[in-house]
Structures are given as structure tokens and as C-alpha cells.
Amino acid sequence: MGPMWSLDALGWNDRCARAFAPLAGPDTLPGRVSLEHRHIYRVLTGRGELPARVAGRLRHQALAAADYPVVGDWVALRARPGELRTTILAILPRASRFSRKVAGEVTSEQVVAANIDTVFLAMGLDGDFNLRRIERYLVAAWESGARPVVLLTKADLADDVTARVRDVAAVASGAPVHATSARAQSGLEALAPYLEAGRTVALLGSSGVGKSTLINRLVGREALRTADVSGFRSRGRHTTTHRELVVLPGGGLVIDTPGLRELRLWEEPGAVEAAFTDIDALAGGCRFADCRHDTEPGCAVHAAAADGRLAPDRLASYLKLRRETEYLAGRQDHLAQLEHKRKWKAISKAIRQIKPDRA
Ligand SMILES: Nc1nc2c(ncn2[C@@H]2O[C@H](COP(=O)(O)OP(=O)(O)OP(=O)(O)O)[C@@H](O)[C@H]2O)c(=O)[nH]1
């Protein structure tokens, strides 16, 4: 069963209580999903840690991958006395969710973590460092409903830490940036405010940036498997294979995730604007109010890129991310239209069938 948890310590709040109230029953209790592995879930509850499966009814009602429980979700769990297995009956509405687009042709959303207060976007101060990637992560993070924070890990490997922090802050649209080293145990105290009791943080980033190592430092023991130091290259080996919520001794909750190979956006085009506040501000000076900063004359954004006030790479990155979200939005509209058409076809068919009786 593992340790017993108070729901408050797991991040339970009034919002959860209101959502759970109509589902409550003698054998139905609330819990928080801490692990998912091959359709078996581990759920933390007031009665300890329980293994669970998804109820058949929830499975049948699920239309998309996002309708299944994910780590961080609050769920209603049926736990009958004497039964070993418990059943997840329902997922409580998510207060926040970090999503990405599933790889491949399908237009569908994968929820990486739910009900998170803060997203730590981890990037290594070694070969992993890439401003364009952090811009991409930030677009997704600003949309998640959680607060984005950039963590520059492996600070012990860089000699220009201050300059790197400054470079990232310049593209972060106000998100805090911290440099940390799990090896040198430095910079970790700055993370304390995000890790207060009952607060949830999700750690995201490429494989090998030291996400699990950092969590182990915060826990104070080797709770999670990390890559061997010997022969490890910054490229990463995907040591962590599933998401897991870890309760820190100080009461904070941290979700470890497998390294992201690539983050395909699952956001509306507006999310890109929100993550590029500098470009948004410059856009006020464009001749046309609806300037897309493409090839329009009198574009203040292009002017800024030409005279060095805006990094040309950043403008290119903005245009690329916007194209990606617009393409996705187009696809979603297309799917929505197909769905709409199908419904109306069914309805008009039903009407045709009714008409003869009426006539
Ligand atoms: N120099 C240095 N190495 C570190 C630091 N933190 C982690 N590492 C090393 O980086 C390697 C990868 O660490 P992990 O914690 O497994 O990385 P991860 O981000 O969890 O990787 P995945 O689970 O594959 O996504 C290990 O060899 C760690 O020892 C650090 O602060 N400094």
C-alpha cells in the first residue's frame, strides 16, 4: 500500500472537492494518478497507493487519447473492500494540461501532464542548448495553464552561465530563468518557491538534460533511475520510460517525464503571439493592423530584424511556429467540418424518413 497521503498534500483543493462531490459514494474515493504503465495506473489516495484500471464505461466513452487518465489527473476511484484492483470511474476536470501533438499524420492531442502549477522547461548548458527549441517549448507552456519556468541544467559544464541566462531571458517573454547543477548542488534553492507543499511541477526537456537526476537531488535519494555517468553523451538515451509523480519530503510534487524527442505543437496560432511578446509589441508599428510580418510593406517587425533590434533567427522561429499552428488549426477545422457534415447528413436523412408520415 505504501505511505498514506492526506489529500491536501497531494494538491487537493476546493475546485477538486466540488468536482468530486457528485461522484462520492461509500466505495468511491478521490485519488491522484502518479504512474501509468501499459494501462495499469498507480493512484495515490487517502488509503495509500492503489493499482487501478480504467472502467469499461470510461473506455467506451473515450473519443480521443486525451480522454484517458494521465499522470497528475485527479480521478474518482472505486475501491471495494476485499478487491485488490480498483477502478477509475471518472477523471475530474483538468485545471491545466501540458499537451503536444501526437507524432505522425493523425491530428490528435497527447496530454503529457495534468493539474500542474509550474512547468520546468529543462535545457542543458552543454550541447543541448538551443534557443529555438526553448521558444517552441514556451509556446506550449504558456498555453498549458501552468506557469513556465526555464531551467538551464548542468551549469557546472558552462563557463558563461550568466550570458546564457541572459540570452534565454531575452526570448522567454517574462518566464523566470534559473541555472542549476545537480552535480554541484547549485541553484537548487531558487526552485523552493515552486515546490511548496501541495504544488505540482512537471519537468520537461530532451533526454539526458538531467531531469531525473535533479528530482533525485530534491528527494534526497536515488528515487528515479538516471543514466550512467560513464560514457553518457548529451544526446541522451531515454533512460526514463514513463511519467511519474514523485512526492518530495518538503511536500511539493514533481512529475518526471521521458525525454522529448521533438515537441510538436498542439496550440492555436494565438499561442505563438502570446509567447513572442517582443514581436507582438513591435507589430503595433506595422503599417497594416493585420500585418502578418510576411512580405507586407511597412512592416515594423521586419524593420527591427533588419536593423538588429530583433534577432532574425527569432523572427524566423516565430514565422515557423505560427505556420505549424496554422497548419494544425486548418487540419482541425477540416476534421470538424467533416464531422459536422456527417452529423447533418444523418440528421437530414432522419428528417427525410420522418417526412412521409407527416405528409
Ligand atoms: N555535469 C553534469 N551532469 C549531470 C547533471 N545532472 C545530470 N547529469 C548527468 O546527465 C546524465 C543524464 O541524466 P538523467 O537525469 O538521466 O537525464 P534525464 O533528463 O532524466 O534523461 P531521460 O530520462 O532520458 O529523459 C547523467 O549521466 C547524469 O549524471 C549536472 O548537473 N551536471
Ligand SMILES: [Mg+2]
Ligand atoms: Mg529521466
Ligand SMILES: [Zn+2]
Ligand atoms: Zn508586420
